[in-house]
Amino acid sequence: MSSxxxxxMIVMNAVFILASLTVLIMNHGQLVQPITGLQSFIISPNKSFQTPITIISFVVYAVFAYGGMETVGGVIDSMKHPEKDFPKGLIIGSLFTIISYVLMIFMTGFSVNYQKEILAANANTGNITYTVYGTLGKAFGTALHLDxxxxxxxxxxxxxxxxxxxxMGMTGAFFVLLYSPIKSFIMGSDPRLWPKAATKLNKHGIPTNAMWAQTVFVCLLIAVVSFGGSAVTSFYQILTDMGNVAATAPYIFYRVSKKKHGLKDLD
Known part of the structure; x- marks a missing residue:
């Protein structure tokens, strides 16, 4: 399913690029989100990220957006040639992700105006993709002079x-994300740190008791967020930010350690 x-998703990226180029050409090179100089590339239209402190804080989200591939390390044992395929997959995936992010963020301005479409639609991190694609579709039809x-x-x-x-992509990724982090966390640490029930593996090599504990906790968290009101929703946003920071910090520690000890020592 994930494949x-x-x-x-690759097809939809191609559709986005082709439709955006069509809109740009039919509009005679006129961008819906105008470029007013160098500041258009260094100053966010989002007022929440225009001060030096908020820009620095956004770095956490930027790093987190490119991270996450380390989760696949939990299923590396199922690869036929992991020593060759895993690094190759990381490199290809990283390059594809970086190019896609940069190109598609820039091309969003071909059909989407931040003030008119994003702010007017009250778009957030949960529905921004749908807002952008919906606006692109309407702009595509308008550019072709359709009804x-x-x-x-x-x-x-x-x-x-x-x-x-x-x-479809998240359904497949869901099964990997469901057990890969907890599996790596439990099996990658000293067994003496955990109760015996937590480290007990089933016939498939999965710590089922730990996964059930994780499932109960996540279900309770979802229930609290769903019925707890705005205060709990804000608390959930804090947890999300903490998760982003926790996922980003290892990259920083790795870079510092790499600089201090050298790549050869780490390998």
């Missing part, structure tokens, strides 16, 4: 297509 979802209703229909189609791609 199919990955291919769907307004047809343009709106294309926008809805783009939205549903990217949602389906994300669903």
């Amino acid at each position: 199919i979802g990955g291919w769907f 307004p209703n047809m343009s709106l229909l294309i926008g809805k189609f783009f939205t549903r297509a990217i949602a389906l791609s994300g669903l």
Whole structure:
């Protein structure tokens, strides 16, 4: 499922690029989000990230966006040639991710205006992708001089297509993310730190008791966030930020250690 979802996402990336280029060409090179100089590339239109402190704080999210591939390390034992395939996959995946991020963020301005579409739609980190693709679809239809209703229909189609791609990709990734971190965490640490029940493996080599404990905790957290009101929602945002920081910190420690001891010593 994750492989199919990955291919769907690649197709949707290609659709985004082609549709954005079409909009740009049909609009005679006029960007919907205008570039007013160098400041357009270094100053965010989001007022929450315009001061030096907030820009520095956003680095955590930037690093986190490119991280996450280390999670695959929990299933490296299922690869046929991990010593060759795993590094190659990381390099290819990293390059593809970086190029996609930079290119598509820039091309978003071909069809989406931050003030008119993003702010007006009250878009957030949860629905921003759907807002962008929906706006792109409408702009694509308008650029081709289609009927307004047809343009709106294309926008809805783009939205549903990217949602389906994300669903398929995340459904496959869900099973990996469900057990890979807890498996690496439990099996990668000293067994004496854990109760015997937590380190007990089933016939598939999975610490089922630890996974059940994780499942109960996550279900309780979801229930509290869903029914706890705005205060708990804010608390959940804090937990999300803490998770981003926790996932980003190891990269910083690695870079410091690498500089201090050298790559040869770490290997």
